[in-house]
Structure formats: C-alpha cells, structure tokens
Amino acid sequence: MSNHLSLLPAWDDAEGVRRASELFLATYGGRPDGVWAAPGRVNLIGEHLDYNGGFSLPFALPHRTFVALARRDDEFVRLVSDLGAGEPWTGSLDDLGPGRAAGWIAYAGGPAWVLRDEGLPVGGFDAAIASCVPLGAGLSSSAALETAVALALDELFHDGTLGADDAGRTRLAAACVRAENEVAGAATGGMDQAAALRTTAGHALLIDSHDASVRQVPLDLDAAGLAVLVIDTRAPHALADGQYASRRAACERAAARLAVRTLCEVADPEAALARLDDPEEVRRARHVFTEQERVRRVIDLVSASRLSEIGPDLDGSHASLAGDYEVSCRELDVAVSAARDAGARGARMTGGGFGGSAIALVERGAESRVADAVASAFAEHGFNPPAFLVARASAPGGRVA
Numbered sequence: 067m068s069n070h071l072s073l074l075p076a077w078d079d080a081e082g083v084r085r086a087s088e089l090f091l092a093t094y095g096g097r098p099d100g101v102w103a104a105p106g107r108v109n110l111i112g113e114h115l116d117y118n119g120g121f122s123l124p125f126a127l128p129h130r131t132f133v134a135l136a137r138r139d140d141e142f143v144r145l146v147s148d149l150g151a152g153e154p155w156t157g158s159l160d161d162l163g164p165g166r167a168a169g170w171i172a173y174a175g176g177p178a179w180v181l182r183d184e185g186l187p188v189g190g191f192d193a194a195i196a197s198c199v200p201l202g203a204g205l206s207s208s209a210a211l212e213t214a215v216a217l218a219l220d221e222l223f224h225d226g227t228l229g230a231d232d233a234g235r236t237r238l239a240a241a242c243v244r245a246e247n248e249v250a251g252a253a254t255g256g257m258d259q260a261a262a263l264r265t266t267a268g269h270a271l272l273i274d275s276h277d278a279s280v281r282q283v284p285l286d287l288d289a290a291g292l293a294v295l296v297i298d299t300r301a302p303h304a305l306a307d308g309q310y311a312s313r314r315a316a317c318e319r320a321a322a323r324l325a326v327r328t329l330c331e332v333a334d335p336e337a338a339l340a341r342l343d344d345p346e347e348v349r350r351a352r353h354v355f356t357e358q359e360r361v362r363r364v365i366d367l368v369s370a371s372r373l374s375e376i377g378p379d380l381d382g383s384h385a386s387l388a389g390d391y392e393v394s395c396r397e398l399d400v401a402v403s404a405a406r407d408a409g410a411r412g413a414r415m416t417g418g419g420f421g422g423s424a425i426a427l428v429e430r431g432a433e434s435r436v437a438d439a440v441a442s443a444f445a446e447h448g449f450n451p452p453a454f455l456v457a458r459a460s461a462p463g464g465r466v467a
Contacts, residue, residue, distance in 0.1 A: 074129065074298065074455040077198045079103065082132035083467040085148065090134040090194035093146045093154055098134035098194070099222055104214035104463030105130045106199035107206045107261035108296055108425060109416050110285075111376075111383050112361040114391060116255025116275045118317050118354045119328025121361040124261035125270040125285055125459040131197035131210035132466070135218040138190035145174050147195040159190065164248045173208045176245030177216040181223075184241060188223050200453065203298040204415075204422020208250070209258035212242040213463050217263075221465065229464070235263040236278060253311040254418070267461040272365060276330060283368055285459045290373040291430045297405065297440055298453040299397035301421035310418050313350060313391060320347040329354045353390035357383060377412025377427055384414035384424075393419025400443050401452065402426075408439035425457070 077085070083101045090098045105126040112122030143162065146154040147170060155171050159182060162175035174195060182188040193215065199207040216238045220228045228234030239259035246252050246259075257273055260280065265271045269282040287293055321329050324338050332338045335355035342348045360379040367375050384402050388394035398415040405413040405426035413426040428436050437454045444452050 074200055074453050075198060076128035076455070077130070077132075079466045082130060082196060082198070085196035086132040086134035086194050087467070089146060089148055089196055090136070090192070093194055094136070094144065094192050096136065098192075099136045100218065100465055101132055101134045101467035102214045102218040102221070102463065103130040103132045103466045104210045104217065104262045105460055106210045107258055108294065108423070108457045109257065110270055110294070110425070111357075111364050111379060111414075112257075113357060113383060113387055113416065114313065114393070114418075115330065115354060115357055115361070116257035116273065117253075117314050117328075118330050119276040120330035120354065120358045121365075122257045122273050122275070123270050123283065123361060123364065124257055124265075124273070125457070126261055126265040126267075126462055127199070127205060127455075128458055128460040129199045129205070129455065131195065131199050131207065131214050133193055133195050133211070133214040133218055135191055135193040135215070135222065137222045138192060140190045142190040143175060143178065144192045145171060145195070146193070147174070148197065149201070159188065162249065167249055170211070172250035173211045173246070174215055176249030177212050177242050178219055179249060180241045180244045181216065181219055186220075186224050188219055191219070191222070193218070200298055202302060202421065204417025204419070205296070205298075206258040206261070206417070208246060208252070209242060209262050210463075212245055213238065213259055213262040216242050217463050217465065232264060232280075236260075239263045240278075253314050262463050265459070265462045268459050270368070270459060276328065283365065285368065287373070287458070288430065290371070292373060292411070293428050293430050293433055294457040295405070295410075295426045295428050295433050295436055296416075296455045296457050297401045297424045297426065297437075298455070299395075299401055299421060299423060300450040300452055301395055301397040309393070309420050313393065316347050316350040317354060319344075320351045323347070330358055349390040349392070353386045356386055356390075374411060377410070380412030380414045380425070380427060381406070387415055387419060391419070395419070395421055396447070397421070397444070397449050398424050400447055400449070401440050404440045404443035405436050408436045410436055
C-alpha cells in the first residue's frame with residue numbers, strides 16, 4: 067500500500083486479548099473469566115437475499131471483536147467499550163430488552179436478554195469490548211459484537227453447549243438475529259451472524275436462508291492469483307434509519323401478492339414480475355430474482371476453480387443494487403467505477419448499502435495500484451479519504467483466552 071493510503075489493521079489474538087483484558091482490569095479492577103472473539107464479514111455476493119429466502123456467500127474477516135467477560139452472582143450487567151466514553155453502562159438484564167437498550171448497548175447486551183428469554187440460565191456479567199472491525203463500514207461490526215458476547219455467555223452460563231457444534235451455533239446465531247431485530251431495532255436478516263459463527267478458515271459460507279442450511283465453499287484466492295480488496299468509503303452507514311426496513315417491507319409485500327413466503331420461492335420470476343403492478347415492488351423483486359441467479363453462477367465458477375471469471379457477476383450485482391434496489395450512494399459508485407478502471411476483474415458494493423464498503427476482485431500484487439486509483443478518485447470528488455483492507459477467509463468466533 068502507498069504511504070498515503072490507510073490500511074485497516076487486523077489484530078492477532080494476543081493483541082485483541084491484551085486490549086480487552088486491560089480495559090476490563092482498568093474498568094472493573096479484576097480479571098475476566100475469559101476472552102472471546104468473533105469476526106466481521108465481507109459478502110462476496112448475494113446481497114439483501116438473507117431475508118428473502120435466498121443464497122448469500124460471505125466469508126469471515128481477520129478483523130475481530132474481542133470481549134473480556136466475567137460472570138456475576140447477581141442480575142446486574144456492566145458494559146464498557148474501547149469506543150465509549152470510559153464510564154461503564156450499568157443496568158439489569160431486564161434493562162437490555164426491546165425498547166430499553168439503545169446504541170452499542172443494544173448489540174452488546176441484547177443477546178443476554180434474548181438467551182434468557184429463550185430459557186438459558188443467563189445471569190449478570192461484566193464485559194469489556196475491544197474491536198478492530200471498522201464501524202459503519204458495512205462489515206458487520208454489530209454481528210461480531212453480538213456473537214462474541216453470545217459465545218461468552220453460552221460458555222459461562224451454559225457450559226458452552228451451544229458453541230460446541232454447528233446446530234448449537236445455528237441457535238446462537240438466531241438469538242443474535244433476534245437481538246438485532248428486536249432490541250437494536252435493525253430489520254436485518256441472518257447472514258452476518260451465520261458468517262461470524264459458522265464459517266471455517268479458508269472458506270466462504272454458502273447460506274441458504276430458506277432453511278438456514280450452510281455449505282463450506284473453498285475460497286483459495288492465493289491459488290487463483292487474486293485478492294479481494296475491501297474499500298471502506300467512510301460514508302455513513304446505518305441500518306436502523308428506516309431505509310433498510312423499507313426495502314424489506316417492499317419485498318414482503320411483493321411476496322404476499324405472489325402468494326409465497328419469500329421471494330426466492332418464486333418458480334417463474336418473469337411471470338411473477340408481470341403479475342406485480344407496483345413499480346417499487348417490481349424493482350425490488352427483480353433485484354432479488356437476478357441476484358439469486360448471480361449467486362448460483364458464482365458458486366458454479368468458484369466450485370470449478372474458475373474464480374477469475376466471477377467479475378461480471380460482481381459488476382451485475384452492483385448495477386442491480388444501485389438501480390433496482392437503490393441502496394448504493396455516490397461514494398460506493400465512484401469506488402466501484404475507479405476500481406474497475408484501474409484493472410479490477412469486477413467490483414460491487416457489499417453489505418446493506420447506503421454507505422459502507424465496496425469490494426474489488428483484483429490480481430494479486432495489484433492491490434496498491436487499485437487502491438491508489440480509488441483514493442485519487444475520491445480526492446477528485448471531494449470525498450473523505452477511503453480506507454482499505456485485504457480480505458482473507460478467516461476463522462469463526464470462539465474463545466481466545
């Protein structure tokens with residue numbers, strides 16, 4: 067990377083453990099019972115399909131959220147974050163329920179309320195949070211926080227039963243989705259939590275949200291001579307401001323008109339689009355139908371060791387997200403265009419949209435050149451300087467100390 071470019075660093079486990087443990091000690095005056103970590107994610111393709119019953123193909127980032135946590139003998143909870151004001155939030159488990167917790171407290175504490183609501187013997191706890199998952203970048207910092215806390219609570223209050231196998235991790239992921247939907251008020255699907263808990267290193271995770279089944283898909287970028295460059299546009303990214311929810315609601319209305327539970331259950335997309343008469347619902351449904359086909363093509367190509375050929379589907383995904391789904395923004399469009407002009411095989415926005423990040427599939431060794439081109443384009447447009455990271459398919463969440 068050039069010297070003027072910002073490369074977002076990933077902490078190794080030792081660094082993350084040190085930061086979270088030191089914050090715990092400074093705040094609470096003792097040592098935690100352990101430290102747990104969970105990753106952010108980048109979605110290769112399959113955007114806004116998780117709540118539409120379709121496929122997505124995320125993989126875990128090396129950037130992780132670390133949670134140092136200790137069990138208490140009462141019902142009180144104390145939470146502190148390296149991004150907070152220094153003073154810990156203090157309340158009860160009941161204070162972490164829907165309509166009571168807000169901001170990062172909802173993501174950090176919401177899983178505790180949900181797990182107890184589902185019958186797990188969760189009690190009070192102290193937690194200190196340190197993270198290198200960039201906030202507001204569309205890389206799922208919220209799910210990284212939720213799932214790290216959920217893994218810790220499962221181990222300290224439930225003997226780690228749920229974190230021990232994929233079935234249990236599926237249940238933990240679902241609890242974290244409830245926390246995000248009901249406590250934090252963000253109407254997201256389940257892709258992010260599944261990516262944080264159910265991936266394996268060196269693989270992307272093919273998620274079928276129709277039945278929550280997953281398949282590990284080998285993603286050997288090095289062998290293909292390729293890299294995934296993540297471009298954090300630094301444009302504000304928020305999912306709880308109503309825009310995300312309005313897209314989801316339009317899809318649900320379209321599905322109801324077509325007499326299916328989710329849009330990806332439609333057998334004949336062309337006929338279905340002809341039956342819809344609301345222009346907004348037509349556009350949203352068309353993105354869902356075409357994105358599902360793009361995911362299928364990418365899976366076939368990746369499975370056949372033809373990773374270098376997925377670029378046109380990445381490009382098509384961005385065009386659909388910008389046009390039919392209307393979740394892009396100027397910064398994302400400029401990042402994608404500049405990356406392509408600099409030689410990227412394909413590029414698209416990733417995540418919920420309305421800001422956040424884009425990804426570019428580039429030749430190994432061309433990361434700096436493409437990043438330079440994107441940074442120059444941002445400067446020409448008067449945007450804030452972007453940041454960059456190189457994504458590698460990393461490990462899922464778990465205990466690290």
